[in-house]
Amino acid sequence: MIQNRRRRRSGERGEALAYYFEALAEREGIEAVALVDERGGLLFGGGTAHGVYDMDEIAHAAMLTASGSEPDALDTITRGADFYACRIEAAGKSYVVTSLGKRVRRVSDAAKAIERILAA
Numbered sequence: 001m002i003q004n005r006r007r008r009r010s011g012e013r014g015e016a017l018a019y020y021f022e023a024l025a026e027r028e029g030i031e032a033v034a035l036v037d038e039r040g041g042l043l044f045g046g047g048t049a050h051g052v053y054d055m056d057e058i059a060h061a062a063m064l065t066a067s068g069s070e071p072d073a074l075d076t077i078t079r080g081a082d083f084y085a086c087r088i089e090a091a092g093k094s095y096v097v098t099s100l101g102k103r104v105r106r107v108s109d110a111a112k113a114i115e116r117i118l119a120a
Helices: 013-028 055-066 074-078 107-119
Strands: 032-036 042-046 083-090 093-100
Touching: 013 032, 013 042, 013 107, 032 055, 042 055, 055 074, 055 083, 055 093, 083 107, 093 107
Parallel strands: none
Antiparallel strands: 032 042, 032 093, 083 093
């Protein structure tokens, strides 16, 4: 028997993304996590340290980092926390998953989850 670990569900994409990333951050102990679209727009930002970071600045830093450059004020933006950014493909588009404090383990699983949510 396959057990579904999801406790909350939503048919609305934005809310479903929020539920997924909130659960991911809680499960993996990530301070902040963000999903950024190919234009640098923040699709979701949150985590266990919600409200501590400016998630729009995190999104901008994620795009720069994923493109191979580092923002000048990265330590200020991240408040010295470890910063990770990884480009993924989902639903035929490019996104950046970024996290602070810890990296998102198994990013390929995150890409599959995002694909499933965006395809619904």
